[in-house]
Amino acid sequence: MRIPVTLIPGDGIGPSISSATVRLLEAAGADIEWDTQVAGMAGVAKYGDPIPDVTLDSIKRTRVALKGPLETPVGEGFRSINVSLRKTFDLYANVRPAHSIVKGGRYENIDLVLIRENTEGLYIGIEHYIKIGDDPKAAAESVALITRAGSERIVRYAFEYARAHGRKKVTLVHKANILKFSQGLFLEVGRKIAREYMPQIEFDERIVDAMAMNLVIKPEIFDVIVTTNLFGDILSDQISGLVGGLGLAPGANIGVNGAIFEAVHGTAPDIAGKGIANPSALMLAACMMLEHLKDGERARRIRTALEATIIEGVTVTGDLGGKATTDEFTEAVIKRLEA
Ligand code: NAI
Numbered sequence: 001m002r003i004p005v006t007l008i009p010g011d012g013i014g015p016s017i018s019s020a021t022v023r024l025l026e027a028a029g030a031d032i033e034w035d036t037q038v039a040g041m042a043g044v045a046k047y048g049d050p051i052p053d054v055t056l057d058s059i060k061r062t063r064v065a066l067k068g069p070l071e072t073p074v075g076e077g078f079r080s081i082n083v084s085l086r087k088t089f090d091l092y093a094n095v096r097p098a099h100s101i102v103k104g105g106r107y108e109n110i111d112l113v114l115i116r117e118n119t120e121g122l123y124i125g126i127e128h129y130i131k132i133g134d135d136p137k138a139a140a141e142s143v144a145l146i147t148r149a150g151s152e153r154i155v156r157y158a159f160e161y162a163r164a165h166g167r168k169k170v171t172l173v174h175k176a177n178i179l180k181f182s183q184g185l186f187l188e189v190g191r192k193i194a195r196e197y198m199p200q201i202e203f204d205e206r207i208v209d210a211m212a213m214n215l216v217i218k219p220e221i222f223d224v225i226v227t228t229n230l231f232g233d234i235l236s237d238q239i240s241g242l243v244g245g246l247g248l249a250p251g252a253n254i255g256v257n258g259a260i261f262e263a264v265h266g267t268a269p270d271i272a273g274k275g276i277a278n279p280s281a282l283m284l285a286a287c288m289m290l291e292h293l294k295d296g297e298r299a300r301r302i303r304t305a306l307e308a309t310i311i312e313g314v315t316v317t318g319d320l321g322g323k324a325t326t327d328e329f330t331e332a333v334i335k336r337l338e339a
Pocket of ligand 1: 069
């Protein structure tokens with residue numbers, strides 16, 4: 001039976017990298033029934049809503065989506081795309097792998113996966129100003145909420161991810177030495193869950209500031225990293241930087257009610273419509289999606305062909321120093337897949 005997946009082509013370069021990705025998956029024999037829906041500016045143009053109900057309904061049905069980059073409309077009255085998706089599908093885990101593909105960079109042996117808690121911490125949006133005397137904004141307060149249940153599910157997700165992907169170690173990143181209650185609870189829960197998986201999977205804990213330094217000095221010693229929302233936001237861009245920036249970075253948002261896979265980069269308005277965008281990040285996101293759909297062998301084949309094409313460096317797009325168009329690059333990957 002074909003697997004239904006919602007496809008949101010996206011804005012800017014989105015439609016072109018999405019159709020390249022669909023072509024590649026079809027060439028690899030993935031048995032997917034795409035349900036194409038709009039969001040972002042395409043959603044505003046068609047339904048007056050950047051995240052239309054029909055799109056949300058499609059993901060509710062398929063529970064899996066591949067999403068191109070979306071332009072967030074400026075102005076009042078529009079629903080926030082990310083907030084709607086996160087709330088509707090309770091997308092609690094943001095998964096960002098970083099893996100060196102091209103040799104000769106600053107680091108050659110990086111193979112990390114950062115798992116960020118996506119629904120709690122300092123980003124829950126509970127904030128207020130405190131008036132003192134005549135100054136209505138004399139102080140501001142933001143609440144960092146950490147729950148036992150939220151910590152348990154993200155740490156467990158990290159260990160289950162490690163087990164499913166044959167990874168050896170989970171590093172929990174915290175700041176419990178200073179934030180003894182909120183970060184202390186996250187660490188306490190993490191240590192308890194870790195005991196269920198040790199010794200098959202090693203457990204390691206690091207304070208976030210030391211972690212930032214260690215990621216620069218010896219990133220190759222890390223494997224799976226799990227952390228709270230704010231630290232994860234910062235460290236996930238840091239690890240993308242370690243392997244050459246956002247251009248090749250895929251991401252996944254995993255929830256209780258659905259999973260959404262995407263490229264980390266944006267709509268690239270400067271090159272949109274020129275047919276020269278690099279589709280690799282979305283293709284790598286599609287590989288994560290295939291793994292999620294328990295089709296890991298196909299994901300491995302696609303990734304091998306894609307990486308070999310990039311490493312060879314002959315038929316690559318401009319951002320990787322080549323001259324190929326999106327279509328020529330896709331064709332080169334498909335040829336390797338069939339070789
Ligand atoms: P961007 O990632 O779109 O572009 C930054 C630079 O990287 C540009 O020079 C662009 O040409 C280049 N670039 C990005 N992806 C590329 C690709 N696949 N191939 C070749 N070159 C690529 O970031 P920017 O300019 O800050 O954002 C543009 C728009 O994208 C904004 O409306 C923003 O809100 C949106 N955006 C959407 C995201 C999403 O939906 N996941 C994530 C980030 C930004």
